[in-house]
């Protein structure tokens with residue numbers, strides 16, 4: 462699909478995503494949001510299984526890309542997520558962004574979308590743009606990071622943590638999904654329910670990812686995981702800390718956090734960060750735990766629904 466811009470965006474051509482546009486998206490996200498967006502994470506998202514090139518678009522002026530928008534087909538049928546909406550700073554108005562948003566929304570509508578979500582760095586102009594199209598803010602996502610080169614006081618916890626392997630794969634899947642509740646119920650729904658939401662856990666344990674569990678009387682009650690070098694040499698992607706609802710507020714989360722930081726250092730990581738949910742007016746327990754354990758908010762995102 463290609464169309465020429467109207468009076469609001471003279472000379473701008475809008476076209477569908479094509480092979481190789483990943484680099485264009487990364488450049489535009491960087492120019493548009495700078496350090497407010499985590500570019501290596503955008504890269505992983507564009508290469509991920511849910512990115513839908515068919516509903517993603519690029520705006521060009523004089524042959525140079527000046528804007529983009531991506532769409533993700535969530536695993537739940539007829540649910541879509543708009544991401545990576547941005548225009549280069551040299552664009553005089555948001556007309557180009559508005560038109561890109563319109564095109565992606567039209568694509569979703571043409572596929573019978575029942576739920577449309579949007580995710581953006583928490584920058585007012587973009588949030589206003591989504592609001593104008595009828596989207597309402599639902600929650601924040603905080604990117605919390607740790608500088609692992611700094612020494613800090615080690616918190617003491619009596620809860621036992623240890624790495625586990627393949628024989629625990631099915632149990633890890635069960636515990637991880639149960640530990641998402643209730644704060645990530647919306648995510649489980651997006652993923653098509655608890656069964657499909659947990660599939661990746663079993664695969665990841667079988668693949669030998671460095672999972673760590675918290676055990677009480679030999680029973681797995683919480684988990685944590687990080688992927689070393691996922692965002693570059695020495696920069697880990699942290700999956701976070703998860704504890705079964707009935708086992709919370711007993712120091713288990715803190716013990717797992719301590720174990721995760723230890724593991725990251727052992728694997729030669731200098732930095733790690735996690736994207737974690739926060740409500741509109743208060744922190745979820747995960748964010749509270751991370752901030753109490755040396756993490757710092759690096760940037761903030763907003764999720765909206767129409």
Ligand SMILES: CC(C)(COP(=O)(O)OP(=O)(O)OC[C@H]1O[C@@H](n2cnc3c(N)ncnc32)[C@H](O)[C@@H]1OP(=O)(O)O)[C@@H](O)C(=O)NCCC(=O)NCCS
Pocket residue numbers: 640641642644645700701702703704705708709710711712713714715716735736737738745746747748749750753
């Ligand atoms: C976040 C979570 C792992 C905390 O586990 P936990 O075993 O209850 O944590 P702890 O008992 O070790 O408490 C750790 C710290 O977090 C704080 N905390 C725990 N629950 C909290 C809450 N509901 N609100 C605010 N702070 C909270 C505690 O005060 C404690 O701080 P302190 O040790 O300085 O007093 C748990 O609530 C959970 O599994 N939540 C759902 C999964 C999730 O969202 N994980 C984050 C994914 S990115």
